[in-house]
Amino acid sequence: MPQRPAQPSGALPCRRFKIIMQKALFLDRDGVVNVEKNYLHKIDDFELMDGIVEVCRSYQEQGYAIIVVTNQSGISRGYYSEEDFRHLSQWMIGHFKELGITITRIYHCPHHESIDGTCECRKPEPGMFLKAQREYELDMDHSVMIGDNERDIEAARRAGVGMNFLLSEEASDSKADRIIKSLRELL
Numbered sequence: 001m002p003q004r005p006a007q008p009s010g011a012l013p014c015r016r017f018k019i020i021m022q023k024a025l026f027l028d029r030d031g032v033v034n035v036e037k038n039y040l041h042k043i044d045d046f047e048l049m050d051g052i053v054e055v056c057r058s059y060q061e062q063g064y065a066i067i068v069v070t071n072q073s074g075i076s077r078g079y080y081s082e083e084d085f086r087h088l089s090q091w092m093i094g095h096f097k098e099l100g101i102t103i104t105r106i107y108h109c110p111h112h113e114s115i116d117g118t119c120e121c122r123k124p125e126p127g128m129f130l131k132a133q134r135e136y137e138l139d140m141d142h143s144v145m146i147g148d149n150e151r152d153i154e155a156a157r158r159a160g161v162g163m164n165f166l167l168s169e170e171a172s173d174s175k176a177d178r179i180i181k182s183l184r185e186l187l
Contacts (some may be wrong), residue, residue, distance in 0.1 A: 021139035024104070025059040026129065026156060027052075028175030029070035031148035032183075033092070038082060041080035051183030054103045058187060059144070063103040066096075068118055069128040069155070075110035082110065107132060124151040143160050146183070150174060 031034050035047040056066055058140050089106045096103050107128040109121035120127035133140055142162045143154035153164045153176045166176035167183065180186065 021137055021142075023064050023139045023142040024067045024132065024136070024144070025056070026132075026143060026161060027056075027062040027066065027068050027117050028123075028145075028147040028152045029068050030105075032146050033068060036148070038172065039074035039077075039079045041074065041084045041088055044087060046088065046092065047093040049183060052103065053096075055146070055183050056185050057099075058095070060101055064144070065138070066102065067104050067136075068106040069123070069132070069152075070108050071123050071151075072108045072110050073112035073115075073122075076112040076115045079104065085110070094179065104136065105132065107125060115131070123147075123149075124154035124158070126155045126159035129161065135147050146186075147176075 008051055026032050027032075032049060033052055034040065035049055037045050039045075053058040060066060074083055075082055075085060085108060089108075093103045093106070109119065109123070109128060111117075111119045111122050113119075113122065117175075119125065128139070129145075132138060140160035143182065144165070144168055145152065145158065145160045145161045146165045147153055148167045150166070153166055153174060156164050157175060164176045164178075165186065166174045166179045167181075168179055169181050170173075171179050172173075
């Protein structure tokens with residue numbers, strides 16, 4: 001019978017460790033985090049959606065990273081600048097921090113297909129989700145997306161996000177796992 005090689009002095013036996021990957025709550029910005037206002041880029045116009053703070057807090061307490069994924073074609077269209085977007089995003093992260101919520105990251109796509117051509121980051125493409133997955137080693141199967149448009153749901157599904165909610169008072173059909181009329185339905 002073959003002999004096991006002796007372990008070096010002081011070495012610990014090899015054990016298999018289960019790697020626990022981070023799960024994420026992905027949020028569209030306009031219409032989910034804040035009230036939809038065409039091409040929002042000013043702090044004075046920012047208004048939180050009813051229930052978003054409580055939803056974020058609940059998911060954060062369950063160990064989810066909170067990640068915003070947002071199309072921002074207003075940049076490409078010239079309605080506001082990257083700097084305007086960064087300024088509002090930094091303010092938003094700070095505002096949520098004051099409410100006890102950590103936004104891990106805000107990903108955005110500044111492109112519009114009629115101006116810039118196609119890109120991998122503009123939803124319904126999954127680019128922003130896949131970048132987040134790589135950068136934060138996310139467990140997409142156990143992650144969640146809340147969007148207010150079918151393109152949000154399509155992008156999340158294409159990226160492998162396991163649970164998708166469409167926030168809509170009008171929709172009756174969706175590829176989402178569930179249509180919700182209010183964020184409070186998730187509490």
